[in-house]
Amino acid sequence: MRTLIGLGMVLTLAACGTVAPLAPTEGTSLPPAPYGATEKPATDELLELDALAAPERSVELRRRSEERGDDPFDLPPE
Template sequence: MARIARGVALAGLALALASCGGRQPLKPVAGQKLPAVPVGAATAPTAAQLTAPSIQARPERNVELLTQSKVRGEDEFDLPPESEPR
């Protein structure tokens, strides 16, 4: 019985934590100004535009898989470390 009660309590806690996320559009705090209009832009960006990641922040994945092993070629810059003068 105690095991079932613990499971029900844990499920209730998980449900309560999962339901506490807000899905409302972002609004500025009362008394705070919106960000300045960028130079060259006609209008100020919206909250959705400001929070959306750019292409540079989330690049597309490169799915180039190595299908065969290749012997590494000579590297003319792979030099041993210089010895320190005494």
């Protein structure tokens, strides 16, 4: 019984994948071109993230301990 339920769940999840590129639904269109642009951006271009929206992660390890600077906003609770 459990295997049938598990198999049903796997098949249901497998059916959720997209097989076609994204496109606007019927009766709607893509957003207008940004101010100053001559062409409307394509669907793939609209899905790309800006560098500011998804910044690179900095994984800088500290090699020795350092004193913390004074933080004027680190106040005790009132």
